[in-house]
Amino acid sequence: MANEEIEKVHVLIIGSGPAGYTAAIYAARANMKPVLYQGIQPGGQLTITTEVENYPGYPDGIQGPEMMVHFEKQAARMGADIRYGLATQVDFSQQPYKVQIDEEKWIAADSIIICTGASAKWLGLPSEERLNGFGVSACAVCDGFFFKGKEVAIVGAGDTAAEEALYLSKLCTTVHMLVRRDQMRASKVMQDRVLATPNIKVYWNTDTEEVLGESRVEAVKIRNHQTGETAEIPVSGFFVAIGHQPNSGIFKGWLDMDETGYLLTTPGTTRTNIEGVFAAGDVQDKNYRQAVTAAGSGCMAALDAERYLTAKGLN
């Protein structure tokens, strides 16, 4: 890594979802000259959804991809330097911290804001992929409302699946909960709540064979792998709640993370265990995972970075 090959920037933002663009807006307006790398999914997770109805400021709702174009335009108008590229390696051993882009170029930065998000895990069925956004969803809080008064199915057996099933049970007539094993992984208290909810019907030892429907979800085909019995349940929505994978692999060994890979930040801040390196959005949030909370923590990260740089005399 010869010195002349390294571009020096003041603030480097990794990721272009709601957290990254909001951090860029705040950092650019504070004259911190942020450089933002978008990664392989410019705009982040909302570019793979259709209608977003719960982001404040859009009274009629908005398509996810369109909303993320607005985020990008706003960050660019404030002066953020937005680039296409993937962070492939980091070296946080000393200031300025270094990040490799696309396995080639190295960038050195006084401060880094990590907004690399998380990816929902899917079952991997072709029909699930084909109907994604047309009745198939990985987020009950985001999309449950669209199925008000209807029947839905949900796959999963952990705490998140239990929580999402309970959330859906308040909106939907029946929630068919498909559990692979003969028990749930969810905590006892969550299991008890699920089992005590009259409109949640639990199917044990059950695999999803296919999501059925031409242009929208119409039913789900299931199979009990103990009895071999198959059935088709008519549903309008199919929720997958088998977990999320935070995009934090390149930070392993440098930043503290929990057993799933979520980056750990000091509560009430976006500070990681390395000073000057901040984390915002879904990559550090396994609880809320919403666009508005990601944007909120992106704002916090830019303010935390600004205070850090001022305190260090690096502005």
Ligand SMILES: Cc1cc2nc3c(=O)[nH]c(=O)nc-3n(C[C@H](O)[C@H](O)[C@H](O)COP(=O)(O)OP(=O)(O)OC[C@H]3O[C@@H](n4cnc5c(N)ncnc54)[C@H](O)[C@@H]3O)c2cc1C
């Ligand atoms: C189908 C679906 C529908 C949803 N609907 C809603 C909704 O209606 N309302 C709502 O509030 N929330 C919704 N969500 C949740 C919402 O999308 C997320 O909470 C939010 O996008 C998280 O923002 P983020 O900025 O943390 O990360 P993300 O949106 O996950 O973006 C991560 C960014 O990091 C980039 N990246 C990752 N790794 C690297 C790397 N190594 N180098 C450079 N860049 C990298 C990616 O390219 C991407 O740009 C939905 C999610 C999904 C999947």
